[in-house]
Amino acid sequence: MDPRVELLRAFSRGFTVGAAKVETARHGLRFLDELLSSGGRLEYGELTPLRLVHRYKVVDIPDDRMDDLMRAHVDKELNVCRYFNPAANDTFCFNLDNNHRTHSGVVIPEMELAIRALWQCLCELGCPPLIVASGRGFHVWCRLTESVDNDRLYRFMLPAAAVALASVHAAGYDHRNVKVNLYPHVQLQNAVSLRLFGSNHAKTGVFSHIWTVDGLLGEGASWDCFEEFVRNPKVSPDAIDAARTTLVGGVDLTRAADAARATRQCRGRFASSFESDALRPCGVGNGSWHGGR
Amino acid sequence: MTSSGTSTTSTSSAGTRLIAVDIDDTLNDFTSTLRRTPFPYTLQYSLPEKTFHRYLAKVRNDSPDPSDLLSTEYSLFRYKIHEECYRLAAARADAVDFMQWLKSRHWHIFICTRRDLRRAHGCTRSWLSDNGIPFDHLFSAVNKIAFCRAWGIPYLVDDDANSIAYGPGYGVSVFHPVSRQDTMADTAARAFRSFDEIKRWIQE
Numbered sequence: 001m002d003p004r005v006e007l008l009r010a011f012s013r014g015f016t017v018g019a020a021k022v023e024t025a026r027h028g029l030r031f032l033d034e035l036l037s038s039g040g041r042l043e044y045g046e047l048t049p050l051r052l053v054h055r056y057k058v059v060d061i062p063d064d065r066m067d068d069l070m071r072a073h074v075d076k077e078l079n080v081c082r083y084f085n086p087a088a089n090d091t092f093c094f095n096l097d098n099n100h101r102t103h104s105g106v107v108i109p110e111m112e113l114a115i116r117a118l119w120q121c122l123c124e125l126g127c128p129p130l131i132v133a134s135g136r137g138f139h140v141w142c143r144l145t146e147s148v149d150n151d152r153l154y155r156f157m158l159p160a161a162a163v164a165l166a167s168v169h170a171a172g173y174d175h176r177n178v179k180v181n182l183y184p185h186v187q188l189q190n191a192v193s194l195r196l197f198g199s200n201h202a203k204t205g206v207f208s209h210i211w212t213v214d215g216l217l218g219e220g221a222s223w224d225c226f227e228e229f230v231r232n233p234k235v236s237p238d239a240i241d242a243a244r245t246t247l248v249g250g251v252d253l254t255r256a257a258d259a260a261r262a263t264r265q266c267r268g269r270f271a272s273s274f275e276s277d278a279l280r281p282c283g284v285g286n287g288s289w290h291g292g293r
Numbered sequence: 294m295t296s297s298g299t300s301t302t303s304t305s306s307a308g309t310r311l312i313a314v315d316i317d318d319t320l321n322d323f324t325s326t327l328r329r330t331p332f333p334y335t336l337q338y339s340l341p342e343k344t345f346h347r348y349l350a351k352v353r354n355d356s357p358d359p360s361d362l363l364s365t366e367y368s369l370f371r372y373k374i375h376e377e378c379y380r381l382a383a384a385r386a387d388a389v390d391f392m393q394w395l396k397s398r399h400w401h402i403f404i405c406t407r408r409d410l411r412r413a414h415g416c417t418r419s420w421l422s423d424n425g426i427p428f429d430h431l432f433s434a435v436n437k438i439a440f441c442r443a444w445g446i447p448y449l450v451d452d453d454a455n456s457i458a459y460g461p462g463y464g465v466s467v468f469h470p471v472s473r474q475d476t477m478a479d480t481a482a483r484a485f486r487s488f489d490e491i492k493r494w495i496q497e
Contacts, residue, residue, distance in 0.1 A: 027443050029309070029401075032430075044410045047434035052443055057414075099362045179364045191412050 004074040004223060005067060008196055011230045014090040014147055016083040018061045020069060021193045023079035023202050027054045038065040050203045055081075057193075076200050081193035084184035088147040090233070092183060093194055094118060094129075094140040094161055099179040104136050105204065110168045110177045111137055115211065117167030121160055125243035130229040131211040135201035137178070138211060139194060143233040148240060150184045156244040157182045163247070197226050312395060312495070313405040313432075313441055315451040316417070319470060320392070320426065321382035328353050330381055332374060340370065349374065372409070379408065379416050384424040391488035396427040403446060404428045405437050407453070441465045448495055450488075457482040468494065 022035065027047075036042060039062040046055040061069070073080040084091075096114055098104045115131065115138050122129045122142065132139040161182060165175040183194055199208050209216040210225045217225060317323035334345050348370045358367055395402055408417060410433040421428060434440035438460050441449050449460055450468045460467035461481035468491050471484045485491055 028445065042430065044414050044431040044433065046410065047432065047436070047440045047443070049435055052439070057410075097363075099364055101361050101363055104363070176362055176365070188412065191414075 002071060002074060004198060005070045007227055007230050008070045008073070008198065009067070011091070011196070012082055014085055016085055016190065018066070019059045019083045020061060020066065021081040022056045022058060022069065023081065023195070024054060025052050027052065038062065038068065040065060053202045073196060074198050079195050079199040079202060081195045083190060083193045086189035088149045089153065089184050090144045090147045092142050092153050092157060094157065095137070095181040095183060095194065096140065097137040097179045099177055108177060110173045110175070113168050113171050113173065114164040114178045116213070118160065118164035119213070121163045125246060126239050127235045127243055130226065132197050133209045133211055133216055134195070135204060135206065142235060143229060144235050144237060144240070145233050146237060148237045150186055152240065153184065154182065154186045156240050159244065159247040309401045310399070311401045311403065311444070311446040312448040312450070313403040313437065313446045314392070315437070315453065316404060316406045316408070317382070318452045319450055320388045321384050323378055323382045326378045326382040327374070330378065332377070338370060338373065376413060376416060379413055379420060384426065387488040389425055391491060392426045394492060402428040403444070404431045405440055405449070406433055407435055408433055438463050438465055450491060
């Protein structure tokens with residue numbers, strides 16, 4: 001087996017079994033036959049606004065078929081996105097996107113500020129992330145030595161995301177220009193997926209390079225970095241709890257009564273408008289589809 | 294295909310009669326539901342009451358969001374209200390009959406909607422099943438004409454203004470509910486009062 005596929009298998013060990021979203025420009029009933037011929041069931045498909053790129057949510061995928069899809073992913077024939085486990089995960093991710101309808105592929109100054117702030121925050125808290133350039137922004141992955149309940153993860157991720165947005169606000173920019181989605185999200189189980197490392201962006205064809213403070217790594221170096229990240233998870237569940245305590249003390253950010261006070265504790269210097277937005281449950285992916293009918 | 298519309302059977306485009314059908318304001322009374330349903334204010338919307346009522350009025354009027362931002366407080370609120378309407382909207386009796394008629398004649402049915410199926414998939418599938426509406430595949434697409442052309446689907450039943458305006462020009466026969474007839478009188482799309490009319494047209 002291709003070692004890259006083995007890495008993706010190891011990386012995906014905690015995700016929902018047998019579920020994936022396949023992203024490809026291929027379409028039509030014959031392609032659908034081919035996609036499902038070795039098992040799996042189409043829940044739904046999407047035609048994205050990107051030329052003819054389609055996404056197919058497939059469930060009940062047998063293990064060997066999932067390996068085939070992973071192989072196609074590393075060979076850049078299609079992109080595979082996976083779903084987080086609805087109960088507990090050993091991996092979590094902050095998804096930072098440019099929140100503009102127009103020119104959404106541009107890395108805006110707000111994004112640079114947010115990604116550096118989040119990277120610094122996570123490193124200082126003992127949770128060094130793997131940061132992947134996603135096209136419209138960044139996927140900031142953290143990997144644990146064992147699975148943790150999603151609620152517990154969320155209580156840590158929420159204030160960490162607030163820190164990132166606070167840096168944007170403190171620098172005089174509008175934090176709403178950056179959209180932060182948290183995976184797993186306690187209110188959106190089984191609804192949203194994330195593209196695995198190793199893909200090319202569907203629109204631009206650009207590889208998902210690993211980000212460092214010194215710049216983006218090349219493709220080979222990115223795979224080396226990914227391997228280290230997968231093989232050697234360094235963050236324990238206790239470290240997550242300790243990091244949350246460092247950020248917000250003993251309060252629960254998911255409780256509205258504690259939220260404003262806890263947010264101020266993160267880094268200070270918040271405007272009241274920021275507090276309500278930062279603590280609002282994050283929107284999902286492409287907001288242009290919100291409320292479509 | 295199973296009664297719940299899952300796609301487990303082998304399909305082939307050769308010789309298969311394909312049709313795409315929209316849901317909101319085509320199979321159901323979405324806009325009417327949106328405008329008449331009382332939505333009481335609750336804290337679950339995470340909004341001040343005054344903002345809630347201002348946003349609700351905008352949603353009911355289908356006011357465009359002037360913001361260039363993709364995800365906003367308003368877009369999230371609008372989705373929540375729309376999702377309630379997805380569940381509450383009533384199916385047209387003649388639409389249900391039409392869909393069952395298509396299935397009984399072995400048409401391959403694509404449900405094609407603008408809904409965000411990442412979140413609305415479950416309630417959409419439940420609504421279709423609860424109303425006895427058969428289908429083969431469920432797709433979301435903003436540009437339904439592009440979808441029909443890509444998949445080789447010659448017929449589209451849809452109330453969307455873009456579909457009505459551009460479908461015939463791109464070789465897709467579009468049938469739309471008659472309520473839009475006045476504004477779309479100069480297009481080649483065909484307006485219908487009853488789904489029974491479409492039965493005749495697609496057999497011509």
